[in-house]
Amino acid sequence: xxxxxxxxxxxxxxxxxxxxxxxxxxxxxxxxxxxxxxxxxxxxxxxxxxxxxxxxxxxxxxxxxxxxxxxxxxxxxxxxxxxxxxxxxxxxxxxxxxxxxxxxxxxxxxxxxxxxxxxxxxxxxxxxxxxxxxxxxxxxxxxxxxxxxxxxxxxxxxxxxxxxx
Amino acid sequence: xxxxxxxxxxxxxxxxxxxxxxxxxxxxxxxxxxxxxxxxxxxxxxxxxxxxxxxxxxxxxxxxxxxxxxxxxxxxxxxxxxxxxxxxxxxxxxxxxxxxxxxxxxxxxxxxxxxxxxxxxxxxxxxxxxxxxxxxxxxxxxxxxxxxxxxxxxxxxxxxxxxxxxxxxxxxxxxxxxxxxxxxxxxxxxxxxxxxxxxxxxxxxxxxxxxxxxxxxxxxxxxxxxxxxxxxxxxxxxxxxxxxxxxxxxxxxxxxxxxxxxxxxxxxxxxxxxxxxxxxxxxxxxxxxxxxxxxxxxxxxxxxxxxxxxxxxxxxxxxxxxxxxxxxxxxxxxxxxxxxxxxxxxxxxxxxxxxxxxxxxxxxxxxxxxxxxxxxxxxxxxxxxxxxxxxxxxxxxxxxxxxxxxxxxxxxxxxxxxxxxxxxxxxxxxxxxxxxxxxxxxxxxxxxxxxxxxxxxxxxxxxxxxxxxxxxxxxxxxxxxxxxxxxxxxxxxxxxxxxxxxxxxxxxxxxxxxxxxxxxxxxxxxxxxxxxxxxxxxxxxxxxxxxxxxxxxxxxxxxxxxxxxxxxxxxxxxxxxxxxxxxxxxxx
Numbered sequence: 001x002x003x004x005x006x007x008x009x010x011x012x013x014x015x016x017x018x019x020x021x022x023x024x025x026x027x028x029x030x031x032x033x034x035x036x037x038x039x040x041x042x043x044x045x046x047x048x049x050x051x052x053x054x055x056x057x058x059x060x061x062x063x064x065x066x067x068x069x070x071x072x073x074x075x076x077x078x079x080x081x082x083x084x085x086x087x088x089x090x091x092x093x094x095x096x097x098x099x100x101x102x103x104x105x106x107x108x109x110x111x112x113x114x115x116x117x118x119x120x121x122x123x124x125x126x127x128x129x130x131x132x133x134x135x136x137x138x139x140x141x142x143x144x145x146x147x148x149x150x151x152x153x154x155x156x157x158x159x160x161x162x163x164x165x
Numbered sequence: 166x167x168x169x170x171x172x173x174x175x176x177x178x179x180x181x182x183x184x185x186x187x188x189x190x191x192x193x194x195x196x197x198x199x200x201x202x203x204x205x206x207x208x209x210x211x212x213x214x215x216x217x218x219x220x221x222x223x224x225x226x227x228x229x230x231x232x233x234x235x236x237x238x239x240x241x242x243x244x245x246x247x248x249x250x251x252x253x254x255x256x257x258x259x260x261x262x263x264x265x266x267x268x269x270x271x272x273x274x275x276x277x278x279x280x281x282x283x284x285x286x287x288x289x290x291x292x293x294x295x296x297x298x299x300x301x302x303x304x305x306x307x308x309x310x311x312x313x314x315x316x317x318x319x320x321x322x323x324x325x326x327x328x329x330x331x332x333x334x335x336x337x338x339x340x341x342x343x344x345x346x347x348x349x350x351x352x353x354x355x356x357x358x359x360x361x362x363x364x365x366x367x368x369x370x371x372x373x374x375x376x377x378x379x380x381x382x383x384x385x386x387x388x389x390x391x392x393x394x395x396x397x398x399x400x401x402x403x404x405x406x407x408x409x410x411x412x413x414x415x416x417x418x419x420x421x422x423x424x425x426x427x428x429x430x431x432x433x434x435x436x437x438x439x440x441x442x443x444x445x446x447x448x449x450x451x452x453x454x455x456x457x458x459x460x461x462x463x464x465x466x467x468x469x470x471x472x473x474x475x476x477x478x479x480x481x482x483x484x485x486x487x488x489x490x491x492x493x494x495x496x497x498x499x500x501x502x503x504x505x506x507x508x509x510x511x512x513x514x515x516x517x518x519x520x521x522x523x524x525x526x527x528x529x530x531x532x533x534x535x536x537x538x539x540x541x542x543x544x545x546x547x548x549x550x551x552x553x554x555x556x557x558x559x560x561x562x563x564x565x566x567x568x569x570x571x572x573x574x575x576x577x578x579x580x581x582x583x584x585x586x587x588x589x590x591x592x593x594x595x596x597x598x599x600x601x602x603x604x605x606x607x608x609x610x611x612x613x614x615x616x617x618x619x620x621x622x623x624x625x626x627x628x629x630x631x632x633x634x635x636x637x638x639x640x641x642x643x644x645x646x647x648x649x650x651x652x653x654x655x656x657x658x659x660x661x662x663x664x665x666x667x668x669x670x671x672x673x674x675x676x677x678x679x680x681x682x683x684x685x686x687x688x689x690x691x692x693x694x695x696x697x698x699x700x701x702x703x704x705x706x707x708x709x710x711x712x713x714x715x716x717x718x719x720x721x722x723x724x725x726x727x728x729x730x731x732x733x734x735x736x737x738x739x740x741x742x743x744x745x746x747x748x749x750x751x752x753x
Contacts, residue, residue: 072398073398077401078399082662085671097285
């Protein structure tokens, strides 16, 4: 019976079998890093500010004269994950329609940004908010109170959209 | 019979037909906004422009041929509107030549110049003829940089209609509808050019009982419903075919549903019943399906209604009914419910109880009827109910004799389904003298306050069945709403939200009612009394009807759907199928 001997044990040289030189080599690399500049971010204290192109939590734009959203329902229609639910109502403002209810289920949201792309009023945009922690399924459904963000906090994204959308 | 050629194919026209009519009957769609088969021809949208020509003839009238033996056609230098050009013999029509396409694109560009970009706000979006054509017959971009004309928005035209002048494309369909169909000539064009708009005559309002049909025929969102305003997007709703049960006409309708709630009702074309129209009453009286529903069986214990299970309710009804002599029980069917339900009620009364005390209340309102669609008979199925056997024999007790019979103690128990005594208030005072009242109800009402056992049952929107309308036409309808027991009836349409919702989505938290159609309750009750009924669905009850009741012979649900309902006794030779005109053909 032919037997081909090619186990790992057979392939290793004597020094390799000892492992000690290899450990020393590895430690050498580790110690070298001590004297190089550090990249680690001290996260909760030290935060990262994304650029305008970042797609974080979708939010509604709160303009000087109120919310921009007219509850057309296109975001809800285009959302591939069905995360958005809109219920329209009538207002006295020039644009007759407004969202009585606007809910985004953040457990469904996949941050694709289609809602922002389809929005005819530039009312829903992806914010820089990436800290999404919920303690229950119900908490993950964000209503209008949590979604409306003043426009000055969203300038970066709006400029990005105007340039590239 | 004039013979004409549309896009190179030969078609035969009837004398006096216009090109667009011939094209429509032969399945060619010529784009149009203002033409409607039921209305007079206005010819003012210019969308249906086609190239028209006649064969070249010699002085003696013979046709001139070219070298390839084809007739030489002289096309008119200007395009003609297909809706107002009569088809004549030897006419050649091109509906999609480059000239025609260019004309259509130009017309669309003109129409869109002053049309506001309101689609996100507009209720018509998603079912808009202008949107459809902008998608299909337009270049896709605008060259117009100037200010759009501003006109009044949110003009109240009547109790049910709101008008937005900016969105109007002046097709005049509403003006013609008001004048010709609704017979309330209150609308007119005012101003000229791009300032043209539609106004009501001074001091009038458009409050005809048929006013809401203008919402359907309006090709844009200029006319919208005040009731439905902003309730939902059309693409979030499911539309299932049904029959209106407001009166005996039996108009064909579509029920628009979201979250298992009826949001609107709109007419469905049936050339033999309602054609394209329905009345406002029929559209707006769906609220009883959504609200105040009985969703549990109840029994009365010490003058209070208590929820019980369906099995217990059947058992209780069995125990209580058994105590009476059959002639002491009065069965009251309903002209408001289907043939299937009434048929099994009759079967229950005659076969299980062996009594002929069966009758129903007729609900007439002379003020309601008119000479168009509305009937004085405000129930959808009086004829059907009578036909399947809901009538007393000569010796038994009818509803007219009922008050006396209750007073004299001849009738001690009342089994009444899906009806109440709203129009017969004198009976309410006698209810205390009865020992037992069993009722099937949709809503809590004065009768449920007096009843001993209440079974919750499905309304027309939640079950399958047939109605027989005033012209003896048997029409089938299917459920539009979901209950626990019809969970997705075969073929029921679902909206996208319905389809993909999960249990933890908030939009799926609708009321899933645990209710059955009346015939199912009769089946349980009859089987408790020892019969052996094994109907599994309404269709099987209808098969029974079509075998046993004269007039229904040979009818099946499939056949009824296919021929838009069939007149009694004409299952073998139903009225012919005709092409159905859909104004907004992309409408869900």
